[in-house]
Every structure is written in structure tokens, then in C-alpha cells.
Amino acid sequence: MTESAPITSLTNPRVKRVVRLRKPRERRREGVLLAEGHREISRAVAAGLGLAEWFACREMLDDQLDGWPEAEPTWVSREVLAKMAYHDKPEGALAVFETPSFSLGDLPEREAGFYMVAVGTEKPGNLGAMVRTAAVAGCDAVLAVGPAVDVFNPNAIRNSTGAVFALPTVVVEDPTEAVAWLRERGVTVAAALADGGADCYQLDWAKPGEALAVVVGPEHAGLDQTWRDAADVKLTIPQAAGSTDSLNASNAAAVLLFEAVRRRSC
Amino acid sequence: MTESAPITSLTNPRVKRVVRLRKPRERRREGVLLAEGHREISRAVAAGLGLAEWFACREMLDDQLDGWPEAEPTWVSREVLAKMAYHDKPEGALAVFETPSFSLGDLPEREAGFYMVAVGTEKPGNLGAMVRTAAVAGCDAVLAVGPAVDVFNPNAIRNSTGAVFALPTVVVEDPTEAVAWLRERGVTVAAALADGGADCYQLDWAKPGEALAVVVGPEHAGLDQTWRDAADVKLTIPQAAGSTDSLNASNAAAVLLFEAVRRRSC
Structure with missing residues (x-):
């Protein structure tokens, strides 16, 4: 993966958007879901869910693992990832996918x-x-x-x-x-x-x-x-x-x- | 149950002790456990566990229910109970029992x-x-x-x-x-x-x-x-x-x- 400078600001608008998405109402409004960690993200990719965007922390990411989205992530600092994550241990990456809608x-x-x-x-x-x-x-x-x-x-x-x-x-x-x-x-x-x-x-x-x-x-x-x-x-x-x-x-x-x-x- | 004035101070020493007991280390040191709510407390009573003390909030307690300890509780205010409780919904009562030790x-x-x-x-x-x-x-x-x-x-x-x-x-x-x-x-x-x-x-x-x-x-x-x-x-x-x-x-x-x-x- 080619690298760009990571987002380090906790008040960056894209960071703030993801923080908002921790609320169910906001996820419903935008029609998206949050997946954190390798297992969840790779299984969303495997299931063919539409990726909106994903964020990763260089030092935490194990890019030896298969199944990450093909698109380059937006790189963020450890602090920014922790701020955005819903769970305590986001395992280096967090992704926003379009919510599948089955009837x-x-x-x-x-x-x-x-x-x-x-x-x-x-x-x-x-x-x-x-x-x-x-x-x-x-x-x-x-x-x-x-x-x-x-x-x-x-x-x-x-x-x-x-x-x-x-x-x-x-x-x-x-x-x-x-x-x-x-x-x-x-x-x-x-x-x-x-x-x-x-x-x-x-x-x-x-x-x-x-x-x-x-x-x-x-x-x-x-x-x-x-x-x-x-x-x-x-x-x-x-x-x-x-x-x-x-x-x-x-x-x-x-x-x-x-x-x-x-x-x-x- | 006869009634005495409830503890309302969050800094009361007995309140502070129970707050400390939320830590596993403190529970182990004292050899006690915390049970909250009617179901847990009544089952500890039924199992014959030794009661150290129990606290209840008058307005929240459903004393129509069977199985509460026979001893009168120490009455506390809603705020004090919430401060002491481990879980979000303490259901009106919290008890300290001696930890059973099975080998x-x-x-x-x-x-x-x-x-x-x-x-x-x-x-x-x-x-x-x-x-x-x-x-x-x-x-x-x-x-x-x-x-x-x-x-x-x-x-x-x-x-x-x-x-x-x-x-x-x-x-x-x-x-x-x-x-x-x-x-x-x-x-x-x-x-x-x-x-x-x-x-x-x-x-x-x-x-x-x-x-x-x-x-x-x-x-x-x-x-x-x-x-x-x-x-x-x-x-x-x-x-x-x-x-x-x-x-x-x-x-x-x-x-x-x-x-x-x-x-x-x-």
C-alpha cells in the first residue's frame, strides 16, 4: 500500500462523522454500518458489502493478513482510531460499509x-x-x-x-x-x-x-x-x-x- | 420492616467500602461478593450464603417479593444505591455476602x-x-x-x-x-x-x-x-x-x- 500522512486531529470532519456513526440513529440515517477489526472487515468484504471508506493505523495494522479491502485506507493515528472505534480494541482498522437490506x-x-x-x-x-x-x-x-x-x-x-x-x-x-x-x-x-x-x-x-x-x-x-x-x-x-x-x-x-x-x- | 433514616451521603464510609468492593482485588481481600437485585439476592439467601450486610432503597424496593434477607437492610437513597451498584439497574437492593469457597x-x-x-x-x-x-x-x-x-x-x-x-x-x-x-x-x-x-x-x-x-x-x-x-x-x-x-x-x-x-x- 502506498502511504499518505495519517490524520492526527481528533476534530477532523471525517473523524467526527465516524464518531457520530456510533449512534444507531446516525447509522440508519446514512444507511451504513461500522465494522472493526480484521475478522469483521474481511468478512464484510467477502460477503460483497459496498465499502464506503476505511481507516487504518499504520503501527497497528497487520497487512500480512488477507481480506482487507483493496482500496487504500485513510491512514490515521492510534489516538484517532481509538476515538472513532466503538469497541475497546479496534485492532488497527475500522470500516464503513453500506448496510445490506434484505427483505x-x-x-x-x-x-x-x-x-x-x-x-x-x-x-x-x-x-x-x-x-x-x-x-x-x-x-x-x-x-x-x-x-x-x-x-x-x-x-x-x-x-x-x-x-x-x-x-x-x-x-x-x-x-x-x-x-x-x-x-x-x-x-x-x-x-x-x-x-x-x-x-x-x-x-x-x-x-x-x-x-x-x-x-x-x-x-x-x-x-x-x-x-x-x-x-x-x-x-x-x-x-x-x-x-x-x-x-x-x-x-x-x-x-x-x-x-x-x-x-x-x- | 421498621424504618430508619436512609444514608444519603455518597462519602459515607460504608458506602465507600461497597464502592471499593467493585474491584475484584478488594472482594478477594475481604472474602466477599456483591449480589444485586431480587433474583440474585434471594438465590444467595436460598443457597445459605452468609450475609455480611445489605442495602436497599425504600422507593425502589418491592418488599412484596419473597426471599429478601430476614435482617433489616441499611436504607440508602436512590443516588447512594446507584453509586454503590456494579450494574446499571440495581433493582432497589444490593447485598454483600461471604464468598462460598468450594474445593x-x-x-x-x-x-x-x-x-x-x-x-x-x-x-x-x-x-x-x-x-x-x-x-x-x-x-x-x-x-x-x-x-x-x-x-x-x-x-x-x-x-x-x-x-x-x-x-x-x-x-x-x-x-x-x-x-x-x-x-x-x-x-x-x-x-x-x-x-x-x-x-x-x-x-x-x-x-x-x-x-x-x-x-x-x-x-x-x-x-x-x-x-x-x-x-x-x-x-x-x-x-x-x-x-x-x-x-x-x-x-x-x-x-x-x-x-x-x-x-x-x-
């Missing part, structure tokens, strides 16, 4: 589609972890249902290790729209309940060649009536005698997605 | 014991989530292996929803000590590897009536040679083609613990 209509039609539906997931970090798990389990897409779900929040990106770029993750504000989409495709809706559902190890709820959606609700409230009505099967992960809580949403999703994988590959 | 020798002997071994778990919040899952899966104890593991860190307590009080969680600094303890009891050691192990759905690795430990390592480095050598079986959770990462440590633990539950109850 249900963009999803490819699948024979035996496999979906995770995350309903009302409050914390972006939890949603990111769930998207990562859905990618490992081989889901075709994630439906993130609810208002104000921020799939491309920096914590979601980090905890997904970039899976939110590679796996189609569709925000669906209205749950009835998500239910209708699944219904039209004949997808079996398997809803996770903390209690009162069938034992997920006893019931025969997933088969090879059948389309399936595993639906996990918010941790405290659980799934609301819309999803309970829409469910073809209601599942509960068995809980040891004497344990006071059920699993957290991310772990419940992991257990059910992989039990589905096991049943679908039998 | 391997304290664990009850079990016929077909079921253990989770968390090796080198860096973040207390992740360890807490794993302890919660181990409790739901019916583990008899958790072995948290590695130096400087802070099982009673406020984030561990919160993410475990108090399971760290109810489920014996033993910190074992030296891995060889943990391996020896498992060996002496004839516990099958099942080690989780991100890749290269047997497919956890193909291999017959857990049976009813057999003692079992599921060992999960730190996310980036994975399990070291000590655990690879100690493993009776090495397991890998199958990963969908094209997915770039394996599961995070907490989700990997959840999937393997519940696959063990399924196999042990067949």
Missing part, C-alpha cells in the same frame, strides 16, 4: 428450508451470537422479528463474528408477516417455550427433507400469543429437577437448532 | 456424576451463562479451570441468574489437579474440539449410569495439550458447509451438555 422477498426459495426466527431479541450482542449459531447449524436465513431490531449494531456484528454479513438476516417488524411467509412455504413452525411444551427429545418434530423454522422468544416474556397460535409444535428443553431457570435465549436456540440438525440428518 | 474435596461423591469443566473461560459473563446451562442440564458441579477465574464476579452472578450460588462451582487453578480428580472417580472425559474430533452425533460417547465430564476450552485457543491428552473422547459439533466459525464456548457447552442429557436418558 423476505429477497430470500431464495428452498426445498427444505431451515430457518431461525429470533423474536424480540433485546440485546444486539445476543442476536449476533444467535446468528453465528444459526450459520454453524446450516440455517438458510435468520428472521429477526420485532420493532427496532439492530442486526448491524457493532455488538451484533462482533458476536456473530461477521455471520450477519454472510447469512441473510431479515428484520421483520410485523410478526404476522413472518408467520404468513413461513405458512405460504409450508414451513413447520417449532416454537420454544420455557415450560409447557413437548419434551424436545421425545416428540418427533423434525425430519429430513422437511422445511423447518425454530422460533425463540425474548428471555423474560417468552413467545407471545401470535407465535403460540402459529406454532405447529411447541417444544420445551427438559430442565433438571431443582434448577430454577430455563436456558438463556442464545443457548436455547443452540440446543434446539442442533437437535433439529440431528433429526434432519438421521 | 474439589468438598464435592459430594456421586455414582454417575455429571460435570461441566470450563477451561480458561476469559469473561466472567460467559462463565456465568455456562454455569446457568450446567444447572439446567443437571450437572452435579462445575469445575472452572485456570488461574484468576472470577466465579463470583458480578457479571458471572448475573448471567448465571444466581446458579453460581446453588450449583457447586469449584475454581481449580492447576489443570492436572482437575484431571486427577476426574481420573480417580472413573469419570469419562469428553473434550470439545472446534475441529478434528469425532462427530458428537455419530460417536456413542455417553450412557446412562456412567460418570461424565464435558470439557469446553477458551474460544480462540481451544483446549491445550493437557486436556487433549486427558480426553477419553474428543468431540466436534458438526459445522455446516460454508460456515466460517465454530460455536462460541457457551453455545458449544449447551449443545454438548444437552446431547449428553439425551444420551444419558435413553
Whole structure:
């Protein structure tokens, strides 16, 4: 990479713009997301996201690594990078990408589609972890249902290790729209309940060649009536005698997605 | 509860002591832990932990709830509680308990014991989530292996929803000590590897009536040679083609613990 003098001023307008982008409202307004560190940036590049601009600190950047954007970065000082970064350890680089916008209509039609539906997931970090798990389990897409779900929040990106770029993750504000989409495709809706559902190890709820959606609700409230009505099967992960809580949403999703994988590959 | 005038001064010595206790070093020095909110405090009480003192804010406290300590709290103002609390939302009360100290020798002997071994778990919040899952899966104890593991860190307590009080969680600094303890009891050691192990759905690795430990390592480095050598079986959770990462440590633990539950109850 050819080199130009790094930006060292914390009040440089381009620096101030990125600092503003740490606010969700500003990212939405500009239609962009922030990716920090090699793993996240290289996966955004690999997923074909449009690069707006990227910043790097010469001393911190490991340019031996593959996957950085082809364009030359805007060089900045260590202090400027720290000022711009959302996370404590920006690992030498920060990039602004155009936010991909998936809708249900963009999803490819699948024979035996496999979906995770995350309903009302409050914390972006939890949603990111769930998207990562859905990618490992081989889901075709994630439906993130609810208002104000921020799939491309920096914590979601980090905890997904970039899976939110590679796996189609569709925000669906209205749950009835998500239910209708699944219904039209004949997808079996398997809803996770903390209690009162069938034992997920006893019931025969997933088969090879059948389309399936595993639906996990918010941790405290659980799934609301819309999803309970829409469910073809209601599942509960068995809980040891004497344990006071059920699993957290991310772990419940992991257990059910992989039990589905096991049943679908039998 | 009878009422006395609340502490309103942020520089009150008792307030300043609790503020100091937010540092791990100070908690270790005094041999105490901080529990905040109704769920955590009531579970510490239920687990029989020794109460040092507790503080509550009249306007914020829901004393209709069961499980608060019997002793009258020291009443404090909203501002004082916020100053003392580790988390943003202390929910009206904060308590100082004596830290329970479990060693391997304290664990009850079990016929077909079921253990989770968390090796080198860096973040207390992740360890807490794993302890919660181990409790739901019916583990008899958790072995948290590695130096400087802070099982009673406020984030561990919160993410475990108090399971760290109810489920014996033993910190074992030296891995060889943990391996020896498992060996002496004839516990099958099942080690989780991100890749290269047997497919956890193909291999017959857990049976009813057999003692079992599921060992999960730190996310980036994975399990070291000590655990690879100690493993009776090495397991890998199958990963969908094209997915770039394996599961995070907490989700990997959840999937393997519940696959063990399924196999042990067949």
C-alpha cells in the first residue's frame, strides 16, 4: 500500500462523522454500518458489502493478513482510531460499509428450508451470537422479528463474528408477516417455550427433507400469543429437577437448532 | 420492616467500602461478593450464603417479593444505591455476602456424576451463562479451570441468574489437579474440539449410569495439550458447509451438555 500522512486531529470532519456513526440513529440515517477489526472487515468484504471508506493505523495494522479491502485506507493515528472505534480494541482498522437490506422477498426459495426466527431479541450482542449459531447449524436465513431490531449494531456484528454479513438476516417488524411467509412455504413452525411444551427429545418434530423454522422468544416474556397460535409444535428443553431457570435465549436456540440438525440428518 | 433514616451521603464510609468492593482485588481481600437485585439476592439467601450486610432503597424496593434477607437492610437513597451498584439497574437492593469457597474435596461423591469443566473461560459473563446451562442440564458441579477465574464476579452472578450460588462451582487453578480428580472417580472425559474430533452425533460417547465430564476450552485457543491428552473422547459439533466459525464456548457447552442429557436418558 502506498502511504499518505495519517490524520492526527481528533476534530477532523471525517473523524467526527465516524464518531457520530456510533449512534444507531446516525447509522440508519446514512444507511451504513461500522465494522472493526480484521475478522469483521474481511468478512464484510467477502460477503460483497459496498465499502464506503476505511481507516487504518499504520503501527497497528497487520497487512500480512488477507481480506482487507483493496482500496487504500485513510491512514490515521492510534489516538484517532481509538476515538472513532466503538469497541475497546479496534485492532488497527475500522470500516464503513453500506448496510445490506434484505427483505423476505429477497430470500431464495428452498426445498427444505431451515430457518431461525429470533423474536424480540433485546440485546444486539445476543442476536449476533444467535446468528453465528444459526450459520454453524446450516440455517438458510435468520428472521429477526420485532420493532427496532439492530442486526448491524457493532455488538451484533462482533458476536456473530461477521455471520450477519454472510447469512441473510431479515428484520421483520410485523410478526404476522413472518408467520404468513413461513405458512405460504409450508414451513413447520417449532416454537420454544420455557415450560409447557413437548419434551424436545421425545416428540418427533423434525425430519429430513422437511422445511423447518425454530422460533425463540425474548428471555423474560417468552413467545407471545401470535407465535403460540402459529406454532405447529411447541417444544420445551427438559430442565433438571431443582434448577430454577430455563436456558438463556442464545443457548436455547443452540440446543434446539442442533437437535433439529440431528433429526434432519438421521 | 421498621424504618430508619436512609444514608444519603455518597462519602459515607460504608458506602465507600461497597464502592471499593467493585474491584475484584478488594472482594478477594475481604472474602466477599456483591449480589444485586431480587433474583440474585434471594438465590444467595436460598443457597445459605452468609450475609455480611445489605442495602436497599425504600422507593425502589418491592418488599412484596419473597426471599429478601430476614435482617433489616441499611436504607440508602436512590443516588447512594446507584453509586454503590456494579450494574446499571440495581433493582432497589444490593447485598454483600461471604464468598462460598468450594474445593474439589468438598464435592459430594456421586455414582454417575455429571460435570461441566470450563477451561480458561476469559469473561466472567460467559462463565456465568455456562454455569446457568450446567444447572439446567443437571450437572452435579462445575469445575472452572485456570488461574484468576472470577466465579463470583458480578457479571458471572448475573448471567448465571444466581446458579453460581446453588450449583457447586469449584475454581481449580492447576489443570492436572482437575484431571486427577476426574481420573480417580472413573469419570469419562469428553473434550470439545472446534475441529478434528469425532462427530458428537455419530460417536456413542455417553450412557446412562456412567460418570461424565464435558470439557469446553477458551474460544480462540481451544483446549491445550493437557486436556487433549486427558480426553477419553474428543468431540466436534458438526459445522455446516460454508460456515466460517465454530460455536462460541457457551453455545458449544449447551449443545454438548444437552446431547449428553439425551444420551444419558435413553
